[in-house]
Amino acid sequence: MLKLRDGIIELYKKVATSIPSDVEEALKTAYSNETEPLAKESLNVILQNIKIARTTSRPICQDTGFPVFYVKVPKGLSHQLIRDAIMDATRIATNKIPLRPNAVDVITEKNTGDNVGDHFPFVYTEETEEQTLIVDLMLKGGGCENLGQTYKLPAVLTFGDKEAIAERDFNGVRKCILDAVFRAQGRGCPPYTIGIAIGGAKDQVAFLSKRQLMRRIPDIHPDAAIAELENKILNDINSLSIGTAGLGGRTTAIGIKIATAHRHPASYFVDISFSCWANRRGRLIW
Amino acid sequence: MLGKQKGKADMVEKSAVSSQQSASKRINTPLAEDIVMSLRIGDMVLVNGLIVTGRDKVHKFLAHERPDKKDIPFELHGGIIYHCGPIIKKVDDAYKLIAAGPTTSMRVEMYEADVIKTYGIRGIIGKGGMGNKTLDAMKEYGCVYLHTISGAAAYLADRIKNVRDGWKIEEFGAPEAMWLLEVEDFPAIVTMDARGNSLHREVENISLEKLRQISQNE
Numbered sequence: 260m261l262k263l264r265d266g267i268i269e270l271y272k273k274v275a276t277s278i279p280s281d282v283e284e285a286l287k288t289a290y291s292n293e294t295e296p297l298a299k300e301s302l303n304v305i306l307q308n309i310k311i312a313r314t315t316s317r318p319i320c321q322d323t324g325f326p327v328f329y330v331k332v333p334k335g336l337s338h339q340l341i342r343d344a345i346m347d348a349t350r351i352a353t354n355k356i357p358l359r360p361n362a363v364d365v366i367t368e369k370n371t372g373d374n375v376g377d378h379f380p381f382v383y384t385e386e387t388e389e390q391t392l393i394v395d396l397m398l399k400g401g402g403c404e405n406l407g408q409t410y411k412l413p414a415v416l417t418f419g420d421k422e423a424i425a426e427r428d429f430n431g432v433r434k435c436i437l438d439a440v441f442r443a444q445g446r447g448c449p450p451y452t453i454g455i456a457i458g459g460a461k462d463q464v465a466f467l468s469k470r471q472l473m474r475r476i477p478d479i480h481p482d483a484a485i486a487e488l489e490n491k492i493l494n495d496i497n498s499l500s501i502g503t504a505g506l507g508g509r510t511t512a513i514g515i516k517i518a519t520a521h522r523h524p525a526s527y528f529v530d531i532s533f534s535c536w537a538n539r540r541g542r543l544i545w
Numbered sequence: 546m547l548g549k550q551k552g553k554a555d556m557v558e559k560s561a562v563s564s565q566q567s568a569s570k571r572i573n574t575p576l577a578e579d580i581v582m583s584l585r586i587g588d589m590v591l592v593n594g595l596i597v598t599g600r601d602k603v604h605k606f607l608a609h610e611r612p613d614k615k616d617i618p619f620e621l622h623g624g625i626i627y628h629c630g631p632i633i634k635k636v637d638d639a640y641k642l643i644a645a646g647p648t649t650s651m652r653v654e655m656y657e658a659d660v661i662k663t664y665g666i667r668g669i670i671g672k673g674g675m676g677n678k679t680l681d682a683m684k685e686y687g688c689v690y691l692h693t694i695s696g697a698a699a700y701l702a703d704r705i706k707n708v709r710d711g712w713k714i715e716e717f718g719a720p721e722a723m724w725l726l727e728v729e730d731f732p733a734i735v736t737m738d739a740r741g742n743s744l745h746r747e748v749e750n751i752s753l754e755k756l757r758q759i760s761q762n763e
Binding site for chain 2: 446
């Protein structure tokens with residue numbers, strides 16, 4: 260498992276110090292389209308920062324995030340051995356790249372110093388029919404993680420001093436997402452990528468909404484109705500004029516990715532996960 | 546440019562603001578009261594001198610424990626607190642700064658007014674802005690909020706020339722310790738001034754109006 264461990268260390272390095280090309284392209288487009296001076300200047304600095312981080316192999320953001328792994332494991336390979344390799348790789352990568360130690364024990368309030376703790380990193384494994392092991396890594400920033408919301412529909416939302424009803428339909432879903440983005444303002448480093456899940460269980464939608472952040476920006480949902488909803492919500496969010504860095508501007512989000520799951524008749528959850536502009540994700544095929 | 550431009554052939558063209566770089570005001574710490582009062586929302590500044598970092602644990606500690614000024618190794622009066630949890634690597638006996646962008650300021654909203662009042666803080670650097678309690682304290686005690694670019698950790702780290710020292714490193718952990726940093730032309734935008742104005746509040750009000758309009762549509 261030594262080779263796998265080293266592969267995961269390289270994956271950490273790639274994900275922490277460079278952002279995916281589709282995200283960089285979307286940020287360049289946002290820069291070209293921007294007319295507000297402060298937002299345009301912020302995008303200019305962001306694009307320069309991406310370049311500096313890549314050329315000097317330094318983390319893009321000092322918050323190197325909460326590592327989340329999605330692993331597809333061929334039949335017969337031990338899931339536990341893969342988890343062990345991930346933990347070892349995390350300790351080495353933290354010291355080597357370096358990553359910021361982010362694992363804080365909630366009982367003692369001590370930072371473990373090596374990014375390894377209880378359920379930290381968080382690792383999802385699933386079995387695959389394929390012969391190759393696929394390791395997807397997301398380094399999830401804390402600021403944007405805090406902006407996530409879960410809604411239970413129907414819900415009464417408060418827009419300033421006015422109430423808005425979110426019913427159990429796509430229009431209700433749309434209102435919840437606009438509410439979450441309005442509440443977020445610029446606190447989680449826009450332009451955001453936003454993952455959404457609609458379904459019937461709290462853990463189901465939380466998992467699915469975050470996982471949508473692994474989808475590439477140009478990715479179009481196979482269901483036409485959902486694809487249309489993604490587009491509509493993206494346009495609505497950008498008309499809020501919160502903008503890059505939250506100082507006003509045309510691009511508040513660069514991507515909306517929705518997942519659906521069957522729900523229980525009693526339940527209608529809408530879960531929203533935010534990623535900051537530095538949506539750091541990457542894949543190791545082994 | 547918000548700061549000193551080093552590279553020349555950047556992948557993006559200079560923005561409208563870039564040509565106004567000369568309009569950036571160079572400010573030095575400790576901040577004098579008249580300098581603070583002269584700053585207005587929308588002003589670009591370049592910070593020079595010593596600043597300290599402080600985030601969640603530091604703020605909770607200062608607000609609850611109220612340590613005596615003589616027990617804090619750094620001079621906070623007239624100083625700037627940077628909401629930042631940097632990546633710092635210890636190499637031999639020196640601290641090497643790797644990356645240092647801002648963290649979300651709103652999380653310390655419940656403490657900041659007290660900290661400004663007790664320790665005579667004249668500037669806050671962070672991201673995302675702060676609420677009315679802090680805005681009121683800024684007006685009362687003469688303090689400004691300086692927004693800097695979120696996630697621009699490598700870019701901003703290049704404007705930090707030196708890590709002078711750290712406090713509470715073991716107790717709070719390196720990301721949450723109070724670090725004394727020497728900055729040179731560290732770029733930021735005044736988004737909350739000492740006269741009660743907040744650019745964040747303006748943006749929020751505009752977005753609320755639009756939210757109300759588009760939520761009416763089907």
